[in-house]
Amino acid sequence: MTATLLTLPTEIIHLSGISWQTYETLLKELSDRRLRLTYNRGNLEIVAPSPEHEFGKEVLGRFVETLAEELEVQIYPLGSTTFKRPELSGAEPDKCFYIRNIDAVRGKRRLDLAEDPAPDLVIEVDVTSSSQSRLQVYADLGVAEVWIYDGHVLTIQQLQNGTYITSQTSQFFPNLPVLDIANFLQQAETMDYLKLVKAFRNWVRSQIGK
Numbered sequence: 001m002t003a004t005l006l007t008l009p010t011e012i013i014h015l016s017g018i019s020w021q022t023y024e025t026l027l028k029e030l031s032d033r034r035l036r037l038t039y040n041r042g043n044l045e046i047v048a049p050s051p052e053h054e055f056g057k058e059v060l061g062r063f064v065e066t067l068a069e070e071l072e073v074q075i076y077p078l079g080s081t082t083f084k085r086p087e088l089s090g091a092e093p094d095k096c097f098y099i100r101n102i103d104a105v106r107g108k109r110r111l112d113l114a115e116d117p118a119p120d121l122v123i124e125v126d127v128t129s130s131s132q133s134r135l136q137v138y139a140d141l142g143v144a145e146v147w148i149y150d151g152h153v154l155t156i157q158q159l160q161n162g163t164y165i166t167s168q169t170s171q172f173f174p175n176l177p178v179l180d181i182a183n184f185l186q187q188a189e190t191m192d193y194l195k196l197v198k199a200f201r202n203w204v205r206s207q208i209g210k
Contacts, residue, residue, distance in 0.1 A: 011048050018044040020087045027082060027090075036080070039090040040137050056125040057094040059188045060149055063181055063200055064097060064123065067173050070204045076102040078119065085113055089140040095123035099172050100144075118142040121172060126150040135164050145171055147178075154182040176207050 023039040026046075030037065038045040061077070068075040076098040084090035096119035098105055104117050118141040124131035131148055138146055139162055146157040146164065156178065157164035158171060170178045184200045191199075 011050060013046040015044040015046070016042060018042055023090060036092045037082075037090070038092070038134050038137060039084075040133060040140075041088060043133075045133065050127070052127050053094075053125055055188065056127055056149060056151075056185065057123060059185060059193070059196070060123050060125060060147070060181070061095040062197055063184065064095070064121070064147075066197065066201050067176065067178075067204060068097075070201065070208060071173060071176075073099065073172065074102055075099055076106060078105075081111070081119075083111070083113060083118060083141050085140050089137040091134055091137045091141070093119065093122040093138075094125050096143075097121045113141060118144075120144050121170075122146045124148045139164060149182065149185055152182065152186070154179050154185065176204065 018039070019042070020039070023037065023044060026037060026044075030046075034049065036045075036047045036049060038047075065075065065077070067073070078096050078098065080092045080094065081096060082090065082092045083096075098117075099120040101117040101120060105111060108116070118138075120143070122138055122143045122145070124134065124146060126148055127150065131146075135146065135157065139159060142159070144159050147170075148155045148157065156167045156170055158167045159165075168179065170176075180203075181200075184196060184203070187196055187199075
């Protein structure tokens, strides 16, 4: 590995013909850097997240936690934990949550997808890069549901027979019009953060009462 790889000239670098061993080495070499690495069958994407991206993922992650609080759904957040299928795929989600499989992973310091389940819900914010290439990775990992926000629209992808299908509802919060969350996300840059969270919470409560 050379030091030139540690300072990225652009926000995204795509590399092909990368071995699994090289990917594993880069994960170790760049562990103290604010970079995201996605590996898919020899293709490697290295992303330096922007402030816009980081803010978006924090807001959407907070909204998921608010939904869980108000609907009394148990969640186990694992942030941007690295998940891998050796020799095949590896990724670090923007945010991820265990919901159905909490008991299988609670308290574990290391996860091995050969034995442990993948996250139930993954969040991807696409304001500076596309997560379409990561969907194959999440399918390989076995992630049940992926939420993708592109700065305008929230899309829900659900895994069915190894392929993601676009859905209008979330399997984890089925009685709420989750796609309407985009309306609140669009206000994130102009509205006070805590006021936005409060407004979102009030909206969730109003939907529950219907």
